[in-house]
Amino acid sequence: MADEKLELGLNLEDYRYEARHYPAQGHARWIDYNYIRGVDFSWRCPPWQYEGFDAYGVAGKCSIIDRLLSGDIDYSSPTLRELVFKDPMCGSCDVAGKRDLDFELQLMLEALRVRVVEKGNGPMPEHLPVTQNIERTGNRFGKPQSERNNWLPRGIKPAAKASVLYFVGCRAAFSDTKISQSTARVLAAADVPFMLMNNEPCCGHFIYTTGQLNKAKQIAADNLKLIRQTEAKTVVFSCAECYKTVKVDYPKMLGFATEELGFEVKHITELADAWIKEGKLKIVNPIDLKITYHDPCNLGRLSEPWQPWQGLRKQWGIFDPPRTLRRGHDGIYEPPRAILRAIPGVKLVEMIRHHENAFCDAHDAGVKEAFPQFATWSGSERLREAAQTGAEAIVSCCPGCKEAFLTASRGNLQVYDITEILAKSTA
Amino acid sequence: MKGEKIYKYIPEDACLALESIVGAEYITTDPVICSAYVGRGFDREVVHFSGVARAPAAVILPETTEEIARIVKTCNRYKIPFTPMSSYGMAFGGPNFRDDFLFIDLKRMNKMWLDEKNMYVVLEPAVNFAQMHGETIKRGLIGCLPGGGGGVSVLANSLVNGMGLFNYRITYSSQRRWNGIEWVSPEGEIYRMGSLVEGEDSWYWQDGIGPNVSGLMHGITGWGGGMGIVTKMSTKLYPISEGALEPEGVSYDSYVKLTDRMKWINVAFSSEKDVGKTLSEMARAGIGFVVNRVPGLWRDIAKSRGNLAFRNMFWKSWGKRTRDEVSNRRVLRVLLVGRASKAQLEYEERVFMDITGKYGGKLLEARQVDEASFFAVNSLDMWQPTGMFGDCDVGMESLRCVRAMGEEWRAKETKKEYTADFLDPKGDTPWYMSYNMGRLYYSELHAWPDAAQMDPGDVAYKEGLPGRFMRYRVSEAGKIVTETGNQSFFQSIVTPTRLFSPAFQNYDLWLDRFKKEFDPNDVSAPGQPYVYDRMVEEMFPGAVTEELKEAVKKVAAGPWNGNPES
Numbered sequence: 001m002a003d004e005k006l007e008l009g010l011n012l013e014d015y016r017y018e019a020r021h022y023p024a025q026g027h028a029r030w031i032d033y034n035y036i037r038g039v040d041f042s043w044r045c046p047p048w049q050y051e052g053f054d055a056y057g058v059a060g061k062c063s064i065i066d067r068l069l070s071g072d073i074d075y076s077s078p079t080l081r082e083l084v085f086k087d088p089m090c091g092s093c094d095v096a097g098k099r100d101l102d103f104e105l106q107l108m109l110e111a112l113r114v115r116v117v118e119k120g121n122g123p124m125p126e127h128l129p130v131t132q133n134i135e136r137t138g139n140r141f142g143k144p145q146s147e148r149n150n151w152l153p154r155g156i157k158p159a160a161k162a163s164v165l166y167f168v169g170c171r172a173a174f175s176d177t178k179i180s181q182s183t184a185r186v187l188a189a190a191d192v193p194f195m196l197m198n199n200e201p202c203c204g205h206f207i208y209t210t211g212q213l214n215k216a217k218q219i220a221a222d223n224l225k226l227i228r229q230t231e232a233k234t235v236v237f238s239c240a241e242c243y244k245t246v247k248v249d250y251p252k253m254l255g256f257a258t259e260e261l262g263f264e265v266k267h268i269t270e271l272a273d274a275w276i277k278e279g280k281l282k283i284v285n286p287i288d289l290k291i292t293y294h295d296p297c298n299l300g301r302l303s304e305p306w307q308p309w310q311g312l313r314k315q316w317g318i319f320d321p322p323r324t325l326r327r328g329h330d331g332i333y334e335p336p337r338a339i340l341r342a343i344p345g346v347k348l349v350e351m352i353r354h355h356e357n358a359f360c361d362a363h364d365a366g367v368k369e370a371f372p373q374f375a376t377w378s379g380s381e382r383l384r385e386a387a388q389t390g391a392e393a394i395v396s397c398c399p400g401c402k403e404a405f406l407t408a409s410r411g412n413l414q415v416y417d418i419t420e421i422l423a424k425s426t427a
Numbered sequence: 428m429k430g431e432k433i434y435k436y437i438p439e440d441a442c443l444a445l446e447s448i449v450g451a452e453y454i455t456t457d458p459v460i461c462s463a464y465v466g467r468g469f470d471r472e473v474v475h476f477s478g479v480a481r482a483p484a485a486v487i488l489p490e491t492t493e494e495i496a497r498i499v500k501t502c503n504r505y506k507i508p509f510t511p512m513s514s515y516g517m518a519f520g521g522p523n524f525r526d527d528f529l530f531i532d533l534k535r536m537n538k539m540w541l542d543e544k545n546m547y548v549v550l551e552p553a554v555n556f557a558q559m560h561g562e563t564i565k566r567g568l569i570g571c572l573p574g575g576g577g578g579v580s581v582l583a584n585s586l587v588n589g590m591g592l593f594n595y596r597i598t599y600s601s602q603r604r605w606n607g608i609e610w611v612s613p614e615g616e617i618y619r620m621g622s623l624v625e626g627e628d629s630w631y632w633q634d635g636i637g638p639n640v641s642g643l644m645h646g647i648t649g650w651g652g653g654m655g656i657v658t659k660m661s662t663k664l665y666p667i668s669e670g671a672l673e674p675e676g677v678s679y680d681s682y683v684k685l686t687d688r689m690k691w692i693n694v695a696f697s698s699e700k701d702v703g704k705t706l707s708e709m710a711r712a713g714i715g716f717v718v719n720r721v722p723g724l725w726r727d728i729a730k731s732r733g734n735l736a737f738r739n740m741f742w743k744s745w746g747k748r749t750r751d752e753v754s755n756r757r758v759l760r761v762l763l764v765g766r767a768s769k770a771q772l773e774y775e776e777r778v779f780m781d782i783t784g785k786y787g788g789k790l791l792e793a794r795q796v797d798e799a800s801f802f803a804v805n806s807l808d809m810w811q812p813t814g815m816f817g818d819c820d821v822g823m824e825s826l827r828c829v830r831a832m833g834e835e836w837r838a839k840e841t842k843k844e845y846t847a848d849f850l851d852p853k854g855d856t857p858w859y860m861s862y863n864m865g866r867l868y869y870s871e872l873h874a875w876p877d878a879a880q881m882d883p884g885d886v887a888y889k890e891g892l893p894g895r896f897m898r899y900r901v902s903e904a905g906k907i908v909t910e911t912g913n914q915s916f917f918q919s920i921v922t923p924t925r926l927f928s929p930a931f932q933n934y935d936l937w938l939d940r941f942k943k944e945f946d947p948n949d950v951s952a953p954g955q956p957y958v959y960d961r962m963v964e965e966m967f968p969g970a971v972t973e974e975l976k977e978a979v980k981k982v983a984a985g986p987w988n989g990n991p992e993s
Contacts, residue, residue, distance in 0.1 A: 002886045002887060003886075003887070004879070004885070004887060016884065016885070017814075017879065020882055020884060020885070021814050021815070021878050021879075021882070023807060023810055027576065027578050027807060029578065030555070030557065030577070030578050032674075032678045032681045032803070033557040033576065033577030033578065033802040033803035034674040034676070034681040034682060034683050034798075034802045034803045035674045035681065036557040036558055036560075036561045036802060037561040037562075037565075038558055038561040038562045039537055039538070039539060039554060039558045039561075039562075042557065042558050042561070052453065052532070052534060052535060053455060053463065053486060053488070053532070054463040054464060054515070054532070055459060055460040055463035059463070059515075060460075060463025061463070063462055063463050063464070063465050064459060064462055064463055066884075067462050067465075070884065072462075073458065073459060073462060077431070077457075077458075077459050078430075078431075079430040079431060079457045079459045079460060080459045082430075083459070083460070095678050098678070098679065099678045099679050099681075099807075100679070100737075100807040100808050100810075100811065101737060101807060101810055101811060102736045102738055313879070313887075315877055315880070315887070316738070316742065316812065316813045316814070316850070316877050317738050317813060317814045317877065317878065317879060318738055318739060318742050319736050319738065319739055322735055322736060323735070323736045323739065324734045324735050324736070325734055325735075325736060326734075327677075327678065327679055327734060328678065329677035329678055329679070330734070355677070356677065356678050357678070
């Protein structure tokens with residue numbers, strides 16, 4: 001009896017078992033059943049809910065992948081390209097696939113995207129301008145890199161050398177500088193010296209999530225070299241996309257474990273939460289606001305450390321050596337909530353879909369660029385859920401999510417990044 | 428029309444007529460989108476890997492009853508076979524042998540109307556149990572969650588029979604729980620039945636003027652989806668104790684907190700006889716809300732929770748269990764609920780302890796939360812040990828019959844041929860539970876083959892195993908169920924309907940006559956409920972043994988139901 005050799009990286013063939021055996025009785029359509037509180041806000045998959053047809057959800061994609069791998073359908077279909085890329089790659093179905101069983105649905109979908117690009121049917125034409133910007137200028141907006149540090153507020157001067165490196169990211173550096181400025185102020189309030197990279201490059205998140213693996217690998221290798229050259233012990237992020245890319249996708253693409261990166265990867269909320277508890281970061285200003293918190297996918301269910309695994313699937317499907325799985329519940333969920341609860345005057349209320357059940361705003365992975373109508377719908381759907389809590393503001397931890405809500409907002413909810421709230425309360 | 432337009436199986440003018448009903452964005456003939464609807468659902472492996480499942484020629488997503496009626500009329504006009512699907516929990520709802528069918532995906536029909544005062548809810552097909560309970564439990568009302576899980580369509584499951592853990596306390600058979608029904612016949616006429624004859628808002632009662640034709644709505648035990656489409660159903664709700672059941676925990680270990688009027692109790696007995704006596708006395712005493720005889724295997728499945736692969740965790744613990752340990756420990760899991768008061772809970776607990784004490788029951792630890800009864804019953808867990816959970820048959824009868832069936836199944840499992848192919852349950856009897864306060868008992872016969880070994884596309888594929896599995900499922904299980912006089916519930920799902928029909932007074936003749944009358948164009952899931960028959964005939968002819976044929980003949984000759992003592 002042949003045992004199956006598996007690597008469970010980005011090779012689509014390794015997920016044939018998922019494609020053929022996922023008992024998709026619609027479970028990946030809904031959030032965890034124990035959390036469902038009615039028909040409204042029970043869906044977990046944005047494209048499946050938006051489009052209706054099963055092909056846009058993971059259950060249908062399993063059937064399609066099975067047929068692709070067996071050659072019954074080919075990779076050239078425009079419809080295939082649409083349903084592969086009309087997906088924010090939010091990892092929600094992966095949580096469902098690992099609720100009761102051990103299915104690697106997110107990795108399977110990432111491998112599918114990579115394969116579709118390799119076969120020449122992707123990325124979407126709308127992805128090319130951003131890709132070219134990153135390749136040409138080192139940032140997604142195509143702006144001169146010389147302007148990258150223009151966000152720095154007066155009175156805050158990064159150190160030439162420090163153990164903490166702040167990786168700013170393209171959005172916070174160029175388009176939403178309130179986030180980078182607030183982050184810098186929080187670091188200063190905690191009296192933590194930080195340095196910036198010289199000519200910080202784009203992390204490559206967009207390139208990776210649009211399936212352009214070879215380009216993304218090169219970016220990962222180059223960026224790691226640059227980060228390591230800074231000799232930083234801790235790299236801090238205010239962008240959930242950059243955070244997850246460096247923490248999870250670089251090791252995944254380059255074949256090692258997160259703990260082998262050579263530096264500690266931290267989101268600003270992890271550090272700020274610890275500093276508040278230690279008394280190092282003092283909350284001095286109350287904020288009288290009823291807030292609901294939106295878990296960014298890249299900070300929550302997608303951010304668990306990467307651990308490569310190679311081995312055999314033996315009889316009964318037993319893994320040899322035993323595998324640990326990234327089930328999505330060990331992401332960064334509590335630090336942002338602890339920060340908000342620590343601010344006097346803030347009343348934190350939860351949406352129905354929270355933590356690993358959070359509904360994605362669908363601005364990531366090239367969706368906003370290629371399918372703006374769908375992205376706006378998804379953001380609006382999340383805002384509708386937020387409004388139902390009675391909150392006055394929705395707060396998140398990712399410039400992409402903030403942008404999504406600002407785009408979809410009709411002005412009935414205030415939209416903030418958590419660094420803005422934190423900077424106000426610590427100033 | 429969404430995606431590529433292909434008029435190979437359904438002509439262009441028919442497609443355009445259908446498109447005019449729902450709009451261009453809700454119909455497709457695109458082969459990639461259609462291929463998402465191939466053979467998914469319960470027991471997918473058997474059907475899918477046998478090579479008979481086909482993608483539909485088109486998929487349509489209607490939103491209203493009126494749209495469905497027009498779609499069905501169009502299908503009749505063009506002779507297009509159609510099959511509806513709501514939550515897609517089962518793969519047998521349609522003519523998946525054919526290339527020319529229209530798949531009616533009902534997920535846009537997801538509205539519900541709750542009448543709290545009169546304790547019923549009106550549902551469209553796509554509303555699932557977790558969604559319904561999300562609205563009703565906070566108002567102190569419940570339905571009955573089936574083993575298929577919170578994602579199962581309430582309406583579709585009700586047509587099937589609606590069995591679940593709460594059937595012990597609330598009326599067994601959803602067919603006795605439903606009220607008014609709105610139905611689109613196989614020819615596309617809209618019928619409103621039961622009290623709905625009084626007016627569109629009269630959903631409160633199953634019966635109305637004229638004959639009660641709700642038997643036409645039977646699913647598995649009827650036409651298997653081949654008798655039109657039920658578009659709305661009112662189903663009764665039942666009181667549960669006051670107080671919301673608030674969720675907690677991470678996804679792989681989520682639960683709802685119990686109110687102070689609820690309590691789980693686990694008790695171990697040394698023999699099945701003692702379990703049976705306890706069940707009988709509980710029923711006579713009128714206590715208990717859920718009463719479940721839990722196989723040892725399930726407990727190891729439930730405890731395999733963490734970041735290590737569940738599969739690894741399960742085998743680590745199950746591999747150490749000895750046959751003596753498993754077969755001598757029969758665990759009864761009971762939920763007590765004080766629906767009227769806390770004093771009721773205390774009273775029921777005292778009575779229960781008296782009864783279990785009499786029969787040597789030993790209290791085990793019980794976690795005082797609910798993981799899987801109110802929202803999340805999830806038979807997906809059952810895939811955990813081997814990647815596949817094969818339901819072989821289901822019996823409903825008296826406690827004595829159900830236990831006899833279980834003991835015979837247990838004896839069969841010790842045969843070498845069997846244990847070599849399937850997970851060894853180590854001498855445990857199959858799962859069973861009491862329904863309707865002890866008036867009826869329900870049991871399922873399960874087998875766990877390695878899913879990869881059943882899959883011709885897998886490197887681990889084991890030649891001949893699917894055939895052996897089908898023989899056990901059809902003949903071995905079928906023979907036991909038939910000979911012990913149990914009502915096989917999974918007719919047309921795990922047993923060929925025509926093969927077994929003589930043992931059940933040739934009920935297929937009735938099915939055929941009604942089908943011909945109501946579906947003269949044979950477009951409503953044609954081939955049902957005989958799709959399984961055809962699969963066995965074409966793909967697994969060896970699954971039907973001479974012994975089984977003899978057993979059926981013997982039962983058909985009488986006495987009826989094969990159980991002279993019943």
